[in-house]
Amino acid sequence: MTSTIFDQLQKALYIDSPGGDFVLKSKDIPKPCPGEILVQIRATALNQDWKVKKYKPAFITHYPFLLGGDVAGVVEEVGEGVTEFKKGDRVIHEGSWSDRHASYQQYAVAAAEHVAKLPENVSFEEAASIPLALATAVISLYSDCDRPEGVKKLQPPPWEAGGGGAYKGETILVLGGSSSVGQFAIQMLKLSGFSKIIATASLHNTDLLKSLGATHIIDRNADLVSEVRKLLDGKNLNLIYDTVGTPEIQTQAVELLAPGGQFIAAALVSIDAAKFPDKHFVTLYADFRLPQHWALGKSLAGSLHDLLASGTIKPNPIEVLPNGLAGVVGGLQRLERGEVSGKKLIVRPQETP
Ligand SMILES: NC(=O)c1ccc[n+]([C@@H]2O[C@H](COP(=O)([O-])OP(=O)(O)OC[C@H]3O[C@@H](n4cnc5c(N)ncnc54)[C@H](OP(=O)(O)O)[C@@H]3O)[C@@H](O)[C@H]2O)c1
Known part of the structure; x- marks a missing residue:
């Protein structure tokens, strides 16, 4: 044999x-x-x-x-x-x-x-x-992960019909923009059309994050609330994307979230979410093999070759x-x-x- x-x-x-x-x-x-x-x-x-x-x-x-x-x-x-x-x-x-x-x-x-x-x-x-960092960004933004009742995912994802540019005019704050997950979240948000993508990072990563689609970079050591407020024209945020997960940052960031707003925690929620009943905290386990994420993983796999070949995803x-x-x-x-x-x-x- x-x-x-x-x-x-x-x-x-x-x-x-x-x-x-x-x-x-x-x-x-x-x-x-x-x-x-x-x-x-x-x-x-x-x-x-x-x-x-x-x-x-x-x-x-x-x-x-x-x-x-x-x-x-x-x-x-x-x-x-x-x-x-x-x-x-x-x-x-x-x-x-x-x-x-x-x-x-x-x-x-x-x-x-x-x-x-x-x-x-x-x-x-x-x-x-x-793969994993992109899956985390994609699942947390576009899939039915652990979202409370009535809290909407973004849809459709930007590689599907009607998805590209669908969120034109919207603003988001990405905490930890230079993390691996943060880099893919920024790229997805840009493809989805977000007009203002504010990211926190060490400033030596500014050029990198701007090349991926971030519009404003805030030094991770600066005062988060006052620096972000300067960019918000008096409004609060409807969406915050966190890859850092520390209580210090989440305590500050949640102040910037509008009632009904969504705080997507790629890392984990490390503050007491129950103290903010009018704000929604979203967590996830980023595995396309889970039944609720399977179809989205299949859809992404069907487009990933072309997204990479064209340099659309870096x-x-x-x-x-x-x-x-x-x-x-x-x-x-x-x-x-x-x-x-x-x-x-x-x-x-x-x-x-
Ligand atoms: N839910 C899931 O299924 C899932 C899946 C994958 C990952 N995750 C989680 O997602 C998080 C990110 O993972 P990753 O692999 O993308 O991380 P990573 O690339 O290893 O993160 C490193 C980056 O974090 C940034 N950072 C650290 N502290 C920061 C702060 N206070 N403010 C701003 N930026 C800060 C650093 O930015 P600078 O160097 O610019 O300062 C650095 O570039 C982790 O908590 C990970 O466990 C969750």
């Missing part, structure tokens, strides 16, 4: 116990089910995964546990019924935290409906900066770390210390020693 790739083992970086260390282990290579694709991961990105070690989220019920939400790579095998992809295609898709779908491994499977072909003008490393600036998956731990420490500014840390899993 001839051997196949599934007779081999691959390397994967697991978090080994609640609050435990990241450890490299050998594991099987997952087989694609009907409708799925197996991808050899050429590049993946680091997210704020140190939080999983530190905060031990209750929804993680088994260990060792596999993280990683970003895949850029090459199709290794297609499952039954998949006709749009073939072995060797360059692709990009979101990883999902589970043994078969997460990206802190060398091979992962994904639903073909959520995979896009990667155009030649985007490298694997650049592409790896995109990857984050990147820094590639050495040693493949073994480089993740040091990178996460830098992220936890707040030492990464305006860029995404990337590893190449195939280089794992």
Whole structure:
């Protein structure tokens, strides 16, 4: 009998116990089910995964546990019924935290409906900066996430008919505009037509954020309320997008939100939302595999190749770390210390020693 790739083992970086260390282990290579694709991961990105070690989220019920939400790579095998992809295609898709779908491994499977072909003008490393952060921006703005009754998502998303420019004349404040999520939120908001996109960041990221569509940059250390008020013509905001998540910033920002306004918390809500009954706080778990987000993920995947090929969506600036998956731990420490500014840390899993 001839051997196949599934007779081999691959390397994967697991978090080994609640609050435990990241450890490299050998594991099987997952087989694609009907409708799925197996991808050899050429590049993946680091997210704020140190939080999983530190905060031990209750929804993680088994260990060792596999993280990683970003895949850029090459199709290794297609499952039954998949006709749009073939072995060797360059692709990009979101990883999902589970043994078969997460990206802190060398091979992962994904639903073909959520995979896009990667155009030649985007490298694997650049592409790896995109999936989870873009999914977070897209789901939080355009999907039915945890929105209170009557609080509307933006619609349609800008790549769908009628979506481009639909919010002309509107203003939004993006807290943490240079974060990876912030950079994609700004790009989406620009495509949706927002006329005034005010972002907070370190000022050395001003040119970057303006190139993505932010119209006004406020120094993250300035007095938020007075600086934003100067730009609002006496009005309050209907929409605030927060990627920072600290109580200090949320306490100030909520003052700027109009009654009925929406505070989208990509990070988390760290103030007592019950004290603001006339304001709406939106949280989310950004995974296109969730049933409520599946169709939006499929819609985005159908347009992502063209959005990237045309430069309509730009990857984050990147820094590639050495040693493949073994480089993740040091990178996460830098992220936890707040030492990464305006860029995404990337590893190449195939280089794992
Ligand atoms: N809900 C979900 O499913 C989901 C999914 C993905 C991520 N997230 C969360 O979303 C948040 C952003 O993640 P990320 O990966 O995009 O983060 P990131 O890129 O690692 O964030 C780093 C950036 O944060 C900015 N920043 C830090 N403190 C700031 C402050 N006080 N004011 C303004 N900017 C500040 C820094 O800006 P400067 O360098 O310009 O100062 C830096 O560029 C995290 O909390 C993450 O856990 C949630």
